Amino acid sequence: MDPLLFTAPARIRVLLVPVHPIKAPTFHRHVQLVKNFNVVRLGDVTPDMRGVQSMFSSQLFHEGQLHFNFVTSYEPEHAYLEEFQMHRRIFGVIGIMDCCEWSNLKEGYNKFSEIIKNYRTAVAHRCFAFDPSEDQPDDTKGLIMIPNVGEMNFYMSTMISDFANNILTEFGNLAADIEKRPIIYSPKMPTPNSLQLQNGTNLQSSNGRYAAPLQSYSAPDLKSSQTPPAFPLTPPVQAMTTAGVGGATAGVAPKDTYHSRSFSSSTLVNIATQAANVPTDMKLRKRAPGRTQKLIADLYLMAGRLPNAVSNYMFAIEATKANGDYLWHGSALEGLCVGLLFAAYLHTDLESSVIQSPISPTTTDPPSSPELPKALWADITDKYVNVLTLYAKTSSSSNDQVPPLIYTEACLKVAKLLACIWVAGGWGDDALKLIVHGGTPEKGLNEKWGLSSVSGVSKIEVTQWAMKGYGSYVEDMSITEQIHITTTLSTIFSIINFRRKHTFFLRQTALLILPLIAKPRNSPQANKPPTGSESGLLTCLKKITETYGIGDDADKTDYSVIVEDARILAFGWPDIQIDVLKDALMISEALPDYPSMVKYTTRLLRKLFMYLHRDEQVRLSASIPRIVSAGKKQGLDMEFKYWGLNIVKGIQVCRPTSRRIPYPHAGKKLSLKNEEKKEGVSPFIYQSFNKKKADNAQTHLVANETSYFLVTLANPFAFDMDIQSISVSTDGVAFTPNTTSITISANTSVTLRIHGIPTEPGELIVRGCKIKVHGCLEQEFCVYLPPSDEEIKRKEKEEEYNKRIKKCGLAVLGHSNHTIINQKDHVQPIEQENSQSPTKKTFIPEFLKVSVIAEQPLIKIKSTSLMHGAIMLFEGEQTEMTIKLENVGKIPVDFLSLSFNDSTIANAHALLNSSDMPAEEAYEMELYAHRQSVFSWNQKDNVKILPGSEWIVNINVFGKRGCVNGTIQIDYGYLNRPNTSEDEPFYIRQVHYPVLLTIHQNLETISMDILNFKPLSGGENDGVVNISSDNNNGFECQRNKLIEDLLKVMKWNNKGKKEDFMEKMENDYCLLTFDIRNVWHVGFDVTIEADEGEEIDPLAITTTIQPTSTARIILPIKRISLSEKEYAQPIPSLLEKQFVVSKGPKGTIEQERLALALFWYREKLLQKIKATWESPLTNQKGIVDIRSLRLNKSMLNVLKINEISFGIDIEDGSKVTKLSCNQFKCPVNEFVKMKFVIYNNQEKPSKLCIRIQPVQSYSDGIMEWDLSKRMVWNGLLQTPLPKIEPKSSVTYTLPICFFSRGDFKFLYHCEDVYTRTMYFDTQPLVVEVVDN
């Protein structure tokens, strides 16, 4: 029972003693049974037979109840108070005997008789023998057999009533004794060394504040009224049995010493005599009546005779007030309060009795009427204020000082009273029930509404009362008393939901208990399960840590999964938390309870490591193995999970080396097609449909090949962490992990490469790592997705919200507790709900999904034909290299594909993209980049490289200008596996072979020109032609020589005769010339070939060019005719890129047209010519780059055949001679027919108009335009011509007669009548008119 129950003064204390031997559970069972009968109605009490002298029991029917306080332990150190507060005394002893343990009940009873001798204050005793067997005779006198069959309750209540009667009778004797006493002393606290003090004189007690004279137990009278005196001085061993039953009695008081303080007659006598010496004898005598009244009132109170008690208290109050006997005055007031309260509880109308009492001068009218129940507690509080003042006054008096315990208890009682009222939601029957019976109040009624004002009691009031009882004098009290006070305080604060204060006192209690339970290490019984007090203490610790935010909840969230490192605790003060955990550690060390030690050590480290000094962390972490081994020695299961923070920060699949990377392909057919065409460039810059797969994000593992994982581990602690084993933990397909071990030094993180082999294709899920930290169980650590920004924001918001709705911090504890208490049955779901709180669930483990593909072949380049992977070439050189491959894998290769890359492409692209070059230049650049590849390869079918075998690949290499290196990429795979379909995606691997290239320039082509041939031709008809004044023969010779020379230079002789050449010249040929310079130091044979088409044999010229010399190449080339449609089309682009409007300077339309024409004619020309070189010494051969040759406008004019061309002839017998093309000699004064032949070379008919303008040109350059006097003509100089069909001609004949000699020039042109395009001849017609 709670010693600080408000109504404790109204209870009769009865000690229940086991009569050994009895089993502890049996004893407790019976104790519980007896305790059920702690309330006896006065009406049920057996009427007293002795009648007359009984003050407390009478035949008359009395309303009221008698309350027993059945205890199994009591505080002998408070014995000195028994005389002051009667209820502290043990009035009765009930022995509890188990019949099964005793064969002879008589002996048992004798033993009980022995026992009761130790409890001398007891006025009544009974011995209950439970569970008697059939054969045990019920004949022992005084022994009450309690059968376990039949109307046991009735029987028991009868027995208790009888017992009550017995006590009440004795109360009468007691009261009579008290009344007789002349002097009643105030209680004095026994000092620890009381024995010495007894011998000495009035010494000051060591605890200075309550300097008191010697103890003055005023017990002698009492003693005389009791059962026979002369008890043995030392109690027998059995006397301790109450507690001795395995120490299982509840409560924390030390039980082994209390009997030493129980009364012994000799002491009492001593004290009594000494007390007589106290000088203030007279005063005491005066005060005695008041005190007597008070004591008798106490007895009345216990006897349930409330009216009597109240009136007696009134008397006592009056008397003590008059005497200034503050202590007793206060005590009487206390008693009065209890009485009033009880009356209220029983709804007894005390009014009458109070009024009856002759003097009721209490200023505060006792408003105990049930109509004004609310006022009662206020009245009581007021009274208690008075009580405390009275008590405080005693501190000045030397004799009657209030024992601190009384003072404190008074405070605490009020506090508890108020707390009970508060929690019951106000003054009423509920509150009264709580106050009278004690017990755990049902929390929350009030809290729920938050209306402390309803009850009229504020928490603050409770706190103030409670804290009043915790003055500094408490420290001077004995440990047991302190423990009592702190536990009561913590209970009070728990009731009013002051969790911090509750915990504070709980912690205080634990610390106070600590020295009592500390036992020597290695005690043999450490193996046993924790005893009641120990487990109670552990529960205590649990509660304390919970309130400080470091409770077991903290362990529940498996911290190895929480992603944040130094996550700030949900709530709490780190300093205090550290201290509390250290206290907890200390206490569990004292027990010693190894699992708790580990628990608190790890919690301290995990949650507060950032506040702990490095040395401290090291010390704590070092202590763990020690505790574990100590625990193991005790045979405890000390395996525990890893306790720290998640050390795995990240895990990723290590990308294999480039030659092992498998590249996925969608299907066989598709991919093969892709191989053939070179990477086509789409015309769109941005393609939304064709997103390139970011394949670096996806890594494939290959079955049966070692795969590597990069694991990042971090150690946030200040001590080295020893990881005994670490391996990848996977799900999905079979995987053979490999374990390693590592030590992470303090405050660092490491990245570790661990490996394993997937043994079959499929999907492998990498969950995390299996890590065994030294001393802990192996555990799986996962990587958690770092919360996204949004997530963090959301969480912050949530936290903020939780703060507002009190879902975090200390408030949530109160809340959940409250609900748990309210619905005890649903504890489990609530906890689950708590654990599902969203803040804890935001961490999603990140499982790495890796696909494992079927086994793949692996090849390597065994050798190549190159030295050191380098090759040296001349520009344009063609050569061949070989690569020897070897299959080093386990399965064959049946697919091989080569692709190439060289350094020029990237450069060209960069140039193309960056600069804004003219289209023809760009075309040239593109051609260079793409049409001439450095490497090329003739694909072979039916590749099959079996494991271990070799394969040779031939590659053509071309010496491309400017190329410095290239890469050969070999893709291979095993496609035609058994049991695979066509569309199934497959994988290929790549081998890269880099080649260093050195390209030397050997030949260059420069200074091209195209010459017209017409002036040279045309003299054949006559054989002898006279040009101006020169000798005809001379001219002829000169011309022939020119041709001869030309032929020589052209090395024509090898090819044919002069006639052939001349013939070609006639047939629209022109001469192409350019120089080839040999810049190398070796001679080359160069062959130039002009291919004119099908019917004509290709013309080839071979010449040897010596080092550093230049050779001029002259080549007859057929003139080229291109239709307008052909040469006006835009310059194409090889790259199918998106059309971009040219930003370059735009020329006029004519310039544009010209540029196009130049481009297209050049293309045509270059198609015809092929130039190759050969080095006879080294047997190298290659091609000469002729694309460096550029065409200009004048060359174009020579090269091209116009759409409309002219042919001029003058016809008149033999007198007219043709000197050369468009040069004629003509006699004067004779009609000649001048014929203009107009050819239409176009594909379409054309309608033209011709204009002819004759002029006479003098040698000085002056032109004479008016020629009407010098010549006549028959016809029009300007006339439309008939329509000319394609590829045909018309002839316009103009008869003309020159009157004058001299040179005449005819300017003429045609104009298209529709398009107004003018067509001119290449040169004007010149007629030399001479005399006949």
Place this chain on the structure above:
Amino acid sequence: MSDIKIQSIAIIGKQNNPLYIKNFSVFHPDLKYHYIAHTSCDVIDERVGAAGPEAADTYLGLLYAMEDLDVYGYVTNTRVKFVVVLSVTNPVKNTVMKNLFKKIHNVYINQVCNPFYNLDGKKSIVSKRFVAAIDAIGITPSDDDVSP
């Protein structure tokens, strides 16, 4: 007025998190005042809650007495709490305590005005100026008690 002896000054945040706790006592360990400040939270919460939101007075007066120490409380309008622990000598006038708390409040306001101070942070205050100012209050509480 100089008879009051400040044992400790504690600043507690609105989430009941410790912001600053200074121990001026030579006899008691720091932790004792941590505990006192911590347990004060209960009482302050109750006081503030009971008074209702419109309660104008930020001074809470004597919260409770423990052993030989008196605990006084003060709450700002942002629910930051100041707790001052005095050793009991003579009864202290409320005006004295109010002045004392006002001074602490001023110091705290100065601290809050610092743009680099995170108002909602849970970290304790480490500003040197703040510490010095609190020290000044704690060591010589009576300097200008006379003047106002």
